Amino acid sequence: MKKSNKKNLSFGEAGRGLSIIKIGGNVIENKEELAKFLTLFANLDGLKILVHGGGKLATQLAAKLGIESKMIDGRRITDAETLEVITMVYGGLTNKNIVAQLQAKNCNAIGLSGADGNAIQAHKRLVKEIDYGFAGDVDGVNNSMISKLLSANLTPVFCAITHDGNGQLLNTNADTIAAEVAIHMSSFYETTLYYCFEKKGVLQNINDEDSVITQIDNRSYTKLLSEGIIADGMIPKIDNCFNAIERGVDKICIGHHSMLDSKNELYTTITI
Amino acid sequence: MKKSNKKNLSFGEAGRGLSIIKIGGNVIENKEELAKFLTLFANLDGLKILVHGGGKLATQLAAKLGIESKMIDGRRITDAETLEVITMVYGGLTNKNIVAQLQAKNCNAIGLSGADGNAIQAHKRLVKEIDYGFAGDVDGVNNSMISKLLSANLTPVFCAITHDGNGQLLNTNADTIAAEVAIHMSSFYETTLYYCFEKKGVLQNINDEDSVITQIDNRSYTKLLSEGIIADGMIPKIDNCFNAIERGVDKICIGHHSMLDSKNELYTTITI
Numbered sequence: 062m063k064k065s066n067k068k069n070l071s072f073g074e075a076g077r078g079l080s081i082i083k084i085g086g087n088v089i090e091n092k093e094e095l096a097k098f099l100t101l102f103a104n105l106d107g108l109k110i111l112v113h114g115g116g117k118l119a120t121q122l123a124a125k126l127g128i129e130s131k132m133i134d135g136r137r138i139t140d141a142e143t144l145e146v147i148t149m150v151y152g153g154l155t156n157k158n159i160v161a162q163l164q165a166k167n168c169n170a171i172g173l174s175g176a177d178g179n180a181i182q183a184h185k186r187l188v189k190e191i192d193y194g195f196a197g198d199v200d201g202v203n204n205s206m207i208s209k210l211l212s213a214n215l216t217p218v219f220c221a222i223t224h225d226g227n228g229q230l231l232n233t234n235a236d237t238i239a240a241e242v243a244i245h246m247s248s249f250y251e252t253t254l255y256y257c258f259e260k261k262g263v264l265q266n267i268n269d270e271d272s273v274i275t276q277i278d279n280r281s282y283t284k285l286l287s288e289g290i291i292a293d294g295m296i297p298k299i300d301n302c303f304n305a306i307e308r309g310v311d312k313i314c315i316g317h318h319s320m321l322d323s324k325n326e327l328y329t330t331i332t333i
Numbered sequence: 334m335k336k337s338n339k340k341n342l343s344f345g346e347a348g349r350g351l352s353i354i355k356i357g358g359n360v361i362e363n364k365e366e367l368a369k370f371l372t373l374f375a376n377l378d379g380l381k382i383l384v385h386g387g388g389k390l391a392t393q394l395a396a397k398l399g400i401e402s403k404m405i406d407g408r409r410i411t412d413a414e415t416l417e418v419i420t421m422v423y424g425g426l427t428n429k430n431i432v433a434q435l436q437a438k439n440c441n442a443i444g445l446s447g448a449d450g451n452a453i454q455a456h457k458r459l460v461k462e463i464d465y466g467f468a469g470d471v472d473g474v475n476n477s478m479i480s481k482l483l484s485a486n487l488t489p490v491f492c493a494i495t496h497d498g499n500g501q502l503l504n505t506n507a508d509t510i511a512a513e514v515a516i517h518m519s520s521f522y523e524t525t526l527y528y529c530f531e532k533k534g535v536l537q538n539i540n541d542e543d544s545v546i547t548q549i550d551n552r553s554y555t556k557l558l559s560e561g562i563i564a565d566g567m568i569p570k571i572d573n574c575f576n577a578i579e580r581g582v583d584k585i586c587i588g589h590h591s592m593l594d595s596k597n598e599l600y601t602t603i604t605i
Contacts, residue, residue, distance in 0.1 A: 122421075125398055145426055149394075153425020154417060157494065157502055161448040165500035171449045176433040178443045178487055209485040213478065215450055222429065228437035230429055 078107040079250035083239035086116015101321040103166035111218045114235035115151040139194040139232040151220040171215045175223030178206045183223035197223040197231025202245035240305045247309035257318040262329035302331045350379040351522035355511035358388015373593040375438035383490045386507035387423040411466040411504040423492040443487045447495030450478045455495035469495040469503025474517035512577045519581035529590040534601035574603045
């Protein structure tokens with residue numbers, strides 16, 4: 062299903078391509094890899110948005126301050142002290158250093174949390190079996206404000222923090238932020254979402270780093286699931302990708318951040 | 334000297350009044366005072382920009398991390414570790430919490446360092462007698478970018494961090510940032526700069542908190558200096574104010590942050 066005819070053309074930059082790129086802790090924690098990625102990002106043509114997680118830096122700072130980091134199923138339990146650490150590391154140290162480095166590469170970056178310009182509204186996750194503390198589930202994205210920044214030739218760089226509109230910051234999954242931003246921006250732009258991780262893409266054979274499945278669509282996904290090739294933790298990730306595509310994102314690419322280099326064609330593309 | 338005829342009218346919001354308000358550590362460190370100030374700020378009519386320092390929170394975090402805070406004549410010596418602390422506290426914890434609280438008060442705040450949108454360019458202070466480390470002296474302010482944010486109904490909130498354009502963040506005096514932003518924005522707007530501190534204004538009698546000198550101009554300043562009423566640390570502050578006015582700022586107000594309440598008329602106004 063081609064969605065380009067659904068784009069609202071009320072913004073100056075509308076109709077142009079917009080790339081939303083999410084990087085994880087493995088890139089942020091490695092200065093050389095981060096510099097390489099930021100060069101690729103800065104050189105990327107068209108409008109773009111960066112979303113970064115935080116990774117181990119927050120855990121390391123928490124440890125130095127004697128704050129225990131609690132994780133359940135890979136998700137951080139965010140008590141008040143941990144939220145302060147996350148706000149310092151993600152919103153301050155990581156975000157501002159990325160912005161300064163992008164500026165040095167002639168990319169006019171502007172660092173944002175979800176509170177800035179009311180960019181991403183969320184609510185504190187309801188307590189069911191687990192109390193995640195100050196963890197946010199996204200309610201909305203201020204796509205018109207973000208469009209104004211893009212129209213002013215600014216490149217938003219989001220850290221994984223949202224707010225509830227009542228003065229409370231909330232720790233929020235960076236994959237989710239990237240997807241929600243891409244979904245909401247897809248009203249105005251042809252939108253491609255890039256998920257960067259340590260592998261080259263979704264693998265046909267988990268033991269062969271080069272066995273990248275280059276294309277997954279609804280039909281082939283069903284087959285890959287039934288064959289057990291896509292399994293375990295990869296299932297919710299791919300489900301989330303299809304959810305984003307069904308809600309308006311035009312294309313999703315999964316792979317190593319070197320996929321941003323136009324010479325590299327080995328990564329996984331997900332479309333309907 | 335009236336400067337309103339010098340304003341460049343190329344921006345949508347030009348000609349409207351713009352207030353730049355600087356608050357110091359004494360407000361930031363006190364949650365109740367900060368909430369009161371933010372209510373006054375949010376309710377202030379017209380376009381506005383907030384500049385905040387950091388104060389003791391950075392010193393406290395540095396102490397917890399075993400990093401010694403070195404000050405010379407009230408200025409912080411910023412080594413690499415201290416810069417990280419400042420980036421976390423000023424750029425992250427303080428800035429994002431202020432933004433989230435302003436959003437809750439229906440003020441569409443956007444938090445910025447000088448790196449964001451290349452807002453404030455600086456260079457690392459040259460080493461003369463003292464090596465201040467990663468301390469920045471301001472070279473320029475991107476007033477057209479800031480004007481675009483104001484035109485998008487955003488309220489910039491600056492932390493006291495700049496950048497050198499080569500990827501280096503720099504710790505920068507918040508009073509200086511406020512003055513430089515006001516000076517550069519005065520090309521486009523009728524600009525009033527508010528310096529908030531713990532006293533009600535510049536005092537005639539240092540032992541009488543209510544002996545506020547309500548108006549200082551060039552002529553009365555000379556007299557106050559010769560009489561020794563303005564002395565010591567207040568001299569460079571007032572000199573900086575006159576410098577800002579000579580470079581285009583229309584009015585400067587010095588006093589307690591309650592001066593933002595229109596009912597309060599007791600503070601010091603500095604004009605040419």
